[in-house]
Amino acid sequence: MKVLKTYPEKCISCHVCESTCSSLYFKEDKPELSCIQIHDETNPPDMNVCNQCQACVAACPTCAITVNKQGVVMISRSLCIGCLMCVAVCPTDSMRSAFGKHNPFKCIACGACVKTCPSEALEIVEQ
Amino acid sequence: MIERKVLAEYRYGLKPIEKGYNRRTLYVNVGSKEIKEKPVSDMMIDKFVGGKGFDLYLMWQGVKDDTKWNDPENEICISFGPLCGNTSYPGSGKSIVTTISPLTGIPVDCNVGGHFGPYTKFAGFDALELQGKADEDVIVYIDGDKGIVKILTAPDEHINSHVLAEELHREFAEAEGKEQSISVVSSGEAAENVLITCLNFSFWDKRRKVARLKQAGRGGTGTVFRDKGIKALVVKYSGLKVDTNNPEDLPTLQKTGLKLHKEIEAGDDTQCRMHQVGTAHLMEIMNDYDLLPIRNFKYGQMPEAEGLHSREFTKLFTQGMADGCWYGCSLSCCKAVDNFKPRTGPYKGQPVTVDGPEYETAAGCGSNICVWDPKDVVEINFYCDTYGVDTISFGTSVAFAMECYENGILSKERTGGLDLSWGNADAALELLHQMARGEGFGVIVGQGVRRMKKYFAEEYNADPKFLQDIGMEAKGLEYSQYMSKESLAQQGGYTLALKGPQHDEAWLIFMDMVNNHIPTFKDKAEALHYFPMFRTWFGLQGLCKLPWNDIEPADNAQTDEPAKVPEHVQNYVDIYKAITGRPMDKKEMIRQSERVYTFQKLFCMRMGGGRRQDDLPPYRAVGPVTEEEYLSRQERYDNLLKEKIGVDPTGKSTAEKMEITRKYREDQYQQLIDAVYERKGWTKDGVPTLDYIREIKMDIPEVLETLKRFQ
Numbered sequence: 001m002k003v004l005k006t007y008p009e010k011c012i013s014c015h016v017c018e019s020t021c022s023s024l025y026f027k028e029d030k031p032e033l034s035c036i037q038i039h040d041e042t043n044p045p046d047m048n049v050c051n052q053c054q055a056c057v058a059a060c061p062t063c064a065i066t067v068n069k070q071g072v073v074m075i076s077r078s079l080c081i082g083c084l085m086c087v088a089v090c091p092t093d094s095m096r097s098a099f100g101k102h103n104p105f106k107c108i109a110c111g112a113c114v115k116t117c118p119s120e121a122l123e124i125v126e127q
Numbered sequence: 128m129i130e131r132k133v134l135a136e137y138r139y140g141l142k143p144i145e146k147g148y149n150r151r152t153l154y155v156n157v158g159s160k161e162i163k164e165k166p167v168s169d170m171m172i173d174k175f176v177g178g179k180g181f182d183l184y185l186m187w188q189g190v191k192d193d194t195k196w197n198d199p200e201n202e203i204c205i206s207f208g209p210l211c212g213n214t215s216y217p218g219s220g221k222s223i224v225t226t227i228s229p230l231t232g233i234p235v236d237c238n239v240g241g242h243f244g245p246y247t248k249f250a251g252f253d254a255l256e257l258q259g260k261a262d263e264d265v266i267v268y269i270d271g272d273k274g275i276v277k278i279l280t281a282p283d284e285h286i287n288s289h290v291l292a293e294e295l296h297r298e299f300a301e302a303e304g305k306e307q308s309i310s311v312v313s314s315g316e317a318a319e320n321v322l323i324t325c326l327n328f329s330f331w332d333k334r335r336k337v338a339r340l341k342q343a344g345r346g347g348t349g350t351v352f353r354d355k356g357i358k359a360l361v362v363k364y365s366g367l368k369v370d371t372n373n374p375e376d377l378p379t380l381q382k383t384g385l386k387l388h389k390e391i392e393a394g395d396d397t398q399c400r401m402h403q404v405g406t407a408h409l410m411e412i413m414n415d416y417d418l419l420p421i422r423n424f425k426y427g428q429m430p431e432a433e434g435l436h437s438r439e440f441t442k443l444f445t446q447g448m449a450d451g452c453w454y455g456c457s458l459s460c461c462k463a464v465d466n467f468k469p470r471t472g473p474y475k476g477q478p479v480t481v482d483g484p485e486y487e488t489a490a491g492c493g494s495n496i497c498v499w500d501p502k503d504v505v506e507i508n509f510y511c512d513t514y515g516v517d518t519i520s521f522g523t524s525v526a527f528a529m530e531c532y533e534n535g536i537l538s539k540e541r542t543g544g545l546d547l548s549w550g551n552a553d554a555a556l557e558l559l560h561q562m563a564r565g566e567g568f569g570v571i572v573g574q575g576v577r578r579m580k581k582y583f584a585e586e587y588n589a590d591p592k593f594l595q596d597i598g599m600e601a602k603g604l605e606y607s608q609y610m611s612k613e614s615l616a617q618q619g620g621y622t623l624a625l626k627g628p629q630h631d632e633a634w635l636i637f638m639d640m641v642n643n644h645i646p647t648f649k650d651k652a653e654a655l656h657y658f659p660m661f662r663t664w665f666g667l668q669g670l671c672k673l674p675w676n677d678i679e680p681a682d683n684a685q686t687d688e689p690a691k692v693p694e695h696v697q698n699y700v701d702i703y704k705a706i707t708g709r710p711m712d713k714k715e716m717i718r719q720s721e722r723v724y725t726f727q728k729l730f731c732m733r734m735g736g737g738r739r740q741d742d743l744p745p746y747r748a749v750g751p752v753t754e755e756e757y758l759s760r761q762e763r764y765d766n767l768l769k770e771k772i773g774v775d776p777t778g779k780s781t782a783e784k785m786e787i788t789r790k791y792r793e794d795q796y797q798q799l800i801d802a803v804y805e806r807k808g809w810t811k812d813g814v815p816t817l818d819y820i821r822e823i824k825m826d827i828p829e830v831l832e833t834l835k836r837f838q
Contacts, residue, residue: 058447058448058449059449059457060449061449061451061454061455061456062307062333062454063333063334081214081367081368081369081454081455082214082215082368082369082370082381083214083215083369083384083388083454083455083457084215084381084384084385084388084455085388085449085455085457087385087388088385088388088389088391088392088457089388089392089457097381097385099377099378099379099381099382100377100378100381102368102369102370103369
């Protein structure tokens with residue numbers, strides 16, 4: 001299973017990962033539109049991102065959420081009807097929604113943020 | 128592939144919905160083959176809102192004062208409401224069906240899930256109005272992707288819903304794998320022979336790859352459907368998105384929906400367990416509180432009911448499925464038994480998926496007739512659904528027949544050899560198969576309790592008074608499955624309900640009997656005003672009642688009025704405004720309902736019902752009819768004599784005590800009616816007053832002209 005692994009002790013809370021993610025997928029630099037979210041109220045910071053646990057897959061009423069060959073949980077935009085039930089069942093609060101956007105979104109372990117992280121706090125691994 | 132001839136075709140322009148409304152309805156006459164659209168006026172929206180309101184308004188224009196259920200001008204109206212079809216808030220996919228009922232002769236309304244309502248709405252219509260009688264079986268097909276309505280021939284071999292619905296899903300889907308864009312309305316073979324019938328509204332279960340069936344259960348809608356020669360309604364719609372309703376304020380809608388999703392995720396396991404077992408979670412609760420109907424509502428509790436404990440149904444239901452009857456319903460209460468192999472009837476041994484049993488079915492087709500094996504209940508449930516029989520009326524009708532058998536009114540000679548002893552599941556199933564085949568004693572049971580009472584009195588010389596006392600019907604409709612004997616408020620909740628004794632207007636037993644929160648007549652009348660009005664609102668909008676109070680916010684008990692679930696009521700205000708963009712508050716919700724409720728009341732009066740004499744319960748719903756009932760709860764009844772009536776039971780015979788109890792309870796019920804009528808703005812005869820009609824701004828010509836006849 002391909003997953004984005006986080007190393008909070010290395011994170012410097014620069015939020016570059018959030019910018020990278022939201023800019024890539026939404027063409028907007030907004031932390032609330034990022035699949036990875038850094039909450040730096042704690043030390044080390046909480047790096048919240050999908051661990052590909054698949055809890056959302058069974059909850060989807062249209063079978064829009066599937067697992068690809070790499071073990072990554074994917075959302076089909078054409079099948080998704082935006083009910084956000086997957087957001088509620090996510091045990092790590094890593095399925096995202098932004099009110100006004102049609103579909104939920106989540107980390108697909110693309111690795112873009114790994115490349116821009118200046119402190120090597122992120123890594124794509126096989127589990 | 129079945130060859131179908133096109134008998135009529137109508138093309139309409141596709142256009143986006145505006146804030147929950149299409150502003151047009153669809154009229155189909157299956158007799159004359161006329162298909163047309165009708166505009167939705169501002170008046171319709173202001174006064175009737177949508178859903179049941181639109182149904183009743185359209186049907187009012189279509190029928191005459193003396194229209195009977197099987198007259199061609201009788202209509203079946205199906206409407207959806209402005210909030211229907213949103214995928215954000217749980218329980219938002221309901222259709223409301225109305226027709227002049229073959230059981231009651233007045234309008235009946237049913238609130239039903241499945242995808243037909245939302246898809247038909249998104250196909251372009253705020254309501255569907257069916258009229259006329261076809262001379263050969265037809266299918267009405269609405270293609271919401273292309274904007275075409277067709278009346279097609281229906282030479283299909285199968286009528287029973289679990290087969291027909293699945294075939295039509297496959298036939299009308301664009302391709303394999305697209306069956307989810309289809310929904311079917313159908314009934315079954317029994318609807319051609321008996322009156323206690325239903326309509327099945329389908330949705331395609333993508334994981335199970337079967338058509339699931341939800342029932343518009345009450346009042347014989349299936350019989351009207353088949354009498355019109357309609358084999359099925361089919362709709363196709365493929366374009367569903369989160370904003371298909373074109374809401375005014377999508378972010379608020381999403382935010383409110385997500386809040387409830389999270390509440391359900393956090394609370395359902397410790398509250399109602401709807402995810403695991405649906406409404407069948409009520410079985411042991413009702414038994415514990417002496418409220419589960421047993422032996423035709425004689426008793427509310429028996430040790431044998433342990434066999435129908437919800438844990439037994441939990442084992443039968445496939446767990447972990449997204450069992451919502453509409454998208455976005457995280458309450459997911461529509462559970463299913465998979466790979467069930469019936470042991471009787473035409474589908475014996477064939478694996479089928481059975482929807483349910485829900486509480487009403489488990490109680491009606493289980494405890495009330497003393498069938499204690501959950502698998503027998505599942506089998507009765509399966510055949511009821513596929514034959515198009517209402518499980519509630521079936522349960523209550525069979526319970527009545529079994530009590531008549533127990534009392535010697537019926538015998539094997541009179542039942543065609545069927546032993547109708549309590550608990551004989553084989554006999555209950557055979558009655559069902561007879562209803563489908565149109566033969567035997569099953570056809571008599573299938574006429575419902577009111578007609579059985581008349582028949583048994585006329586043909587078998589049975590005592591009409593005893594039959595009246597034990598026959599659990601009012602207005603011609605069978606009671607649903609709760610014991611109301613010890614809750615005066617619930618006796619009113621049932622018997623004052625406009626369509627007949629269904630609990631969807633008010634369920635007040637805990638408030639009244641258990642928690643004693645509404646002790647006075649005034650309190651009870653207030654509850655019997657507020658809750659029927661509040662619950663009517665669901666039917667105007669296309670919503671389900673369950674996410675209102677089958678999940679509660681964690682701090683609900685600390686609110687001023689926990690029974691109303693204030694936070695959830697506010698959610699409804701918020702999503703109404705978010706979709707329609709119209710003003711709304713908690714008072715206006717009730718006002719919207721009052722207008723339609725009053726209209727329905729006048730509609731009942733117009734059709735010859737709706738008066739005080741129609742609001743009387745059989746005594747079985749009020750108190751102990753037989754000595755064995757009294758003696759089974761003697762301590763309770765003796766105490767009531769002492770404490771409530773002020774009569775010392777010492778030295779009195781059971782018959783004497785029963786007579787005093789009866790007189791007291793019947794008098795209490797009459798006082799309740801007076802209080803409720805006054806609160807509802809009605810005269811003592813049950814006629815809405817002109818002042819009240821003006822106050823709620825429902826003084827439209829249809830209402831005023833009808834009212835004149837009763838003043």
